[in-house]
Amino acid sequence: MSSKSNNDINADKITYLLGLLGRNRTEKELNSNIADSDYEDIEDSKMSTLESMLTRPPISEGTYISDTTVAQDDVSEVIQEIYEDVVQTGIAAGFETESHMQYARRSLFNALPWYYRSLDANHGWMLYWLVNFKQLLPTESGNAEPIAEEISMLVTEKINSVIIDEGLGGIAGGKHQIGHAASTYASVLALILVEDYETLNKIRPNLYIWIMRSLKNGPDSGDKYGSFSMHPHGESDTRSTYCVLVIASLLNILTDELREGTAEWISRCQTFEGGFAGVPSTEAHGGYTFCALASYFFLLGKPQNEENGELKAQISKYIDIDGLLHWTVMRQYQLEGGLSGRTNKLVDACYSFWIGGVFPLLEMVLEEESLFDREALRIYILNCCQDSRGGLRDKPGKSPDFYHSNYTALGLCVAENTYSINKEKKTGADNYAYKITSIPISGNVQFRAINPIFGLPLGYAEKCKEHFIRLDCK
Structure with missing residues (x-):
């Protein structure tokens, strides 16, 4: 007997799956006591x-x-089984809001297990991840749940305890640590979430001095000129540069002197693949690519009354947009629907934002509505990345953590909304970062829109920006 061809096998598989698509739910499934909030009947378009x-x-x-391709096959097999079960039952996972809300609250106020000691230098990050995750979670009203006073006090007290020399040394990640651009970035975002502008206003003049004296790589720094260091004598890359630009922009201390040479330096980090590396002549990576592209939204606005052209025309002077688009769309995998951070790497839910967040930026630059399969990403997150105890995880078989919970939820916010630039709104030299508008995608939208430049x-x-603009105008 002759064996079937690959085409015959694929045809049989399609026929089988199409048969499953028309299958009615069993009486057992209909009478199940599983809560509607945990599962949803899958719509025709999603199916x-x-x-x-x-x-x-x-x-x-x-x-x-290679080890990676073998691991990829293993992950694909697990995810395929999950998806085939969804097709067979006609029921897909919904978002388990309450368990995730409890996870965030529990993590903020309960003593952490011993193995979190490795994050002792990341207090600001943990506060940002958890508070932001909590604020992203859907509510019945559609608005964010008000931040409780006890959370605001926790954030303010913790961050004030690690401010170095009233801001002249930045903000540290923990006690007995040095000030660090990434820790300062995360701490500033956490303070913005609880609207503690008093602390931010108190330290922002000194933060500017710290940035310019200790972090800015000037003309005498060789090939680093235009970038920023994480800390004095520390590494300089697209992450640290993005972190500094975010801090300076939000606190309204982003001067021409601070931005000098930065757009040109970032352009040198784009690789032959199209994505961006941390530094010139290294490998393109999802996180670095997001930081690089987002940074241009702080650099290409219209200073004073000077007309520099539309965003696409401006950014095209520095980067290869077509190459970046090609590299970015190749990060979404056909079977999984999730995103990877580099060529020949596995899907990881955190890239739902680090790569997923690049798409709305490109969509705004190119004035396109959608450049990737948002529904496929949503399917991956909801069915493969939720933990029954609360929190979101990298992929099936992994444990949830604060980092993945935040960035995976941000990815859902990208998947459930489209984003564009409000061309009428003007706010200054970094205006593109604050001209974001959103439209929810029709269907079962649960997640709030975000500003993808900031991950808020x-x-x-x-x-926050308006607060400090008004303050500086007095």
């Missing part, structure tokens, strides 16, 4: 997306075998 994910072959498939719910960065 069509899932069918395509399961049956359509990848754009390209290599034959080289839409409105927080804008309110």
Whole structure:
């Protein structure tokens, strides 16, 4: 007997799956006591997306075998089983809001397990991840749940305890640590979430001095000129540069002197693949690419009354947009629907934002509505990345953590909204970062829109910026 061809096998698989798509739910499933909030009947359009994910072959498939390709096959097999079960039952996972809310509250106020000691230099980060995650969670009203006074006090007291020399040394990640650009960035975002502008105003003049004296790489720094260091004598890369630009912009201390040479330095970090590396001549990476592209939204506004052209025309002077778009779309995998951070790497839910967040930026630059499969990403997150105890995880088989909970939730906010630039709104030299508007995608929208430049719910960065603009005008 002759064996079936690959085409015959694929045809049989499609027929089988199409049969499942028309299958009615069993009486047992209909009478199940599983809460509606935990599972949702999958709509025809979503089922069509899932069918395509399961049956359509990848754009390209290599034959080289490595540890990564073996791990990729293992992950794909697990995810395929999850998706086939969804198709068979006709029931997909909903978002388990209450368990995630409890996870955030529990993590903020309970003593952490011993293995969190490795994050002792990341207090500001943990506060940002958890408070932001909590504020992103959907509510019945559609508005964020008000931040409790006890959370505001926790954030303010913790961060004030690690401010170095009233800001002249930045903000540290923990006791007995040095000030650090990334820790300062995360701490500033946490303070903005609880609207503690008093602390921010107290330290912002000294933060500017710290940035210019200790972090800015000037003309005498060789090939680092235009970038910023994480700390004195520390590494300089697209992450540290983005962190400094965010801090300076939000606190309204982003001067021409501070921005000098930065756009040109970032352009040198774009690689032959199209993505951006941390420093010139290294590998493109999702996090570095987000930081690089987002940084241009602080650098290409219209200073005073000078007309510099539209965003696309301005940014095209520095980067290869087509190359960046090609590299970015190749980060979404056909079967999983999730995103990877580099070529030949596995999907990881944190890239739902680090790569997923690049898409709305490109969509705003190119004035396109959607450049990736938002529903496929949503399917991956909801069905593969939720932990029953609360919190979000990298992929099936992994444990939830604060980092993945925040950035995966941000990815859902990207997937459930489209973003554009408000061309009428003007706020200054960094105006593009504050001209973001959003439209929810029709359907079962649960998540709030965000400002993808900052990774904050839409409105927080804008309110902070307006506060300090008004303060400086007095």
